[in-house]
Amino acid sequence: MTLQPLYPRATWQRTAIMSALENAGTFMSAQDLYERLRSEGARVGLTTVYRTLQSLNDRGEIDVLHVAGKEAAYRRCGTPVHHHHLVCRSCGRAEELESAAVEEWARESAQSHGFTAVTHTVEIYGLCGACASGGD
């Protein structure tokens, strides 16, 4: 029997993007990552960064956040289970949050109104301690 090919293929770009995001720990946009990678000498294309982030998100390996007028921001989270975020508006730092009560409320609200195929978005935004004091 012949081996199945590996998807997606292991390219150094994919690895570089993933580890840059992992190192950052914060939410970062495709452009942020692109600039950081270039400044470190990695010669990746912006298109590739977009594509890779999208594919990682499709596979559930990273989380994405869509804020009003801003670029989509991605983060490599510590847990693969469903959770939400407390995000610093200024630096992108994030805490992972879980709440059985909120999940229950969402499910119950939808059900009692006859809605099906339910999903939800729950995000909290603020200024982290560091940014509130000096940083900004």
Add this chain to the structure above:
Amino acid sequence: MTLQPLYPRATWQRTAIMSALENAGTFMSAQDLYERLRSEGARVGLTTVYRTLQSLNDRGEIDVLHVAGKEAAYRRCGTPVHHHHLVCRSCGRAEELESAAVEEWARESAQSHGFTAVTHTVEIYGLCGACASGGD
């Protein structure tokens, strides 16, 4: 003493946009409203629709929803107090939701992590009964 000027000025465009949204009851994008107004014979410009929705939102008279890859959607809600939405992904119909528990959870989570200037977004998406059965 001279009277203060009225802002924003009362134009028929502003009135038409506001009442079209009020009638709809659902979340609608600028383009949706533009098309509906034009089809009713109202000769408004798309730019004006965008500007008016933005200004109404700034004044807190309408709510806005930003869904992943879609256009911003606006809705004239029944209450001026803080609330969230249970939105039909298909037709835009929405129920207004309130939960002291969720508000408390959000505030408490932020505080315990040292975050200030806190806001949050909480939206539930699904298929309403009508859309789930026949409509789509």
Add this chain to the structure above:
DNA sequence: ATTGGTTTTGACAATCGTTTTCATCTAAGC
């Protein structure tokens, strides 16, 4: 190692929602 079929890359163009421009129009106050 070399080959060959397939996937991935990346410079560039295209898309699409939204904002800006700016000349013209108009409501509000005299």
Add this chain to the structure above:
DNA sequence: GCTTAGATGAAAACGATTGTCAAAACCAAT
């Protein structure tokens, strides 16, 4: 009515993201 600052809208500009496609990289099988 007259004045004028605010409002309108057609068209151009914008910015994030996606599509295109030829060249480069990968990998399983020789």
